[in-house]
Amino acid sequence: xxxxxxxxxNAEGIxxxxxxxxxxxxxxxxxxxxxxxxxxxRCIMDDDIINSCVKKMVEADGIIIGSPTYFSDxxxxxxxxxxxxxxxxxxxxxxxxxxxxxxVVAVRRAGGIHSFDTINxxxxxxxxITVGSSYWNVSIAQAEGDYEKDEEGIRTMKTxxxxxxxxxxxxxxx
Numbered sequence: 001x002x003x004x005x006x007x008x009x010n011a012e013g014i015x016x017x018x019x020x021x022x023x024x025x026x027x028x029x030x031x032x033x034x035x036x037x038x039x040x041x042r043c044i045m046d047d048d049i050i051n052s053c054v055k056k057m058v059e060a061d062g063i064i065i066g067s068p069t070y071f072s073d074x075x076x077x078x079x080x081x082x083x084x085x086x087x088x089x090x091x092x093x094x095x096x097x098x099x100x101x102x103x104v105v106a107v108r109r110a111g112g113i114h115s116f117d118t119i120n121x122x123x124x125x126x127x128x129i130t131v132g133s134s135y136w137n138v139s140i141a142q143a144e145g146d147y148e149k150d151e152e153g154i155r156t157m158k159t160x161x162x163x164x165x166x167x168x169x170x171x172x173x174x
Contacts, residue, residue, distance in 0.1 A: 001139050001147050001157055002066045002104050008161025014168055019056060021077045022068075024049050028076075029083035036091040043084050050084045057085060062100035062168055063128070065119045068141075072111035074118050082122040089126055097127040100167050102160055108142035131167055133160035 006016040026048045034044035041058065042051045057063050067078035074082070089096055103119035105112045116136055123130045137160050139153030140146060147153060 001106060001141065001153070002064060004154055004157040005064060005102070005104065005161040005164070008158055009165050009168075012161075012165035012169070014062075014165055017056070019049070019053060021049055021053065021081055022075060024077060026050060026077050026080040027084075028080045029087050031087065033091075035088040039092055041088060041092050041095070043088050045084070050081060053081060054085050054088050057089070057099075058095045060099065061171070062102070062131075062164060063096065063123075064102045064104060064164075065122065066104040066106070067115055067119065069105055069107040069111040069115045072114055074105075074115045078119070082119065086122050086126060094127050098171075099128050100131055100164060100171070101126070101128040102131040102164055103137055104157065104160070105136075105138045106141040106147065107138055108140070112136070112138040129167065131160065131164045133157070133163060 002018065006018070009016050027045050032044060035042065041054060065078065065081070067074035073079070101123035103116050105115040107115070113136060116138055120130055133156045135152065135156045137156060139157065140150045
């Protein structure tokens with residue numbers, strides 16, 4: 001799914017990198033406030049991938065966060081990323097402000113829009129510019145191979161890539 005977005009971005013000369021957090025042992029935010037005190041763009045919990053993700057977000061021009069929908073929302077790893085990265089970024093002057101963000105979600109049937117909203121709330125509170133497509137950036141995909149059968153989902157992801165590439169290029173012009 002996200003690879004279809006990447007194909008379009010790459011064809012437009014925009015470099016992409018996939019960082020997989022799903023399946024990792026990631027800790028949720030404890031709202032300890034350490035990142036607010038240290039102001040070093042790092043979460044005090046340093047034994048997982050989150051600090052690396054925050055660094056990549058700050059360095060990137062655009063960010064896509066994707067998640068499967070298991071139980072009416074993003075998966076636990078995506079939620080931990082959103083909560084901890086969000087807290088760190090807001091505590092350090094919102095260094096992703098005015099960067100481009102896009103949510104992509106895989107869903108079996110329902111709950112996908114809630115997942116989509118959860119990711120977009122992260123972008124909004126981070127003062128980012130969100131990119132849309134011809135429909136919600138959601139694809140029907142319960143089992144392996146399902147996404148390839150979702151023609152509308154594939155078109156939606158390609159259009160998302162086109163829109164994101166256009167916006168990133170426009171922002172570079174300034």
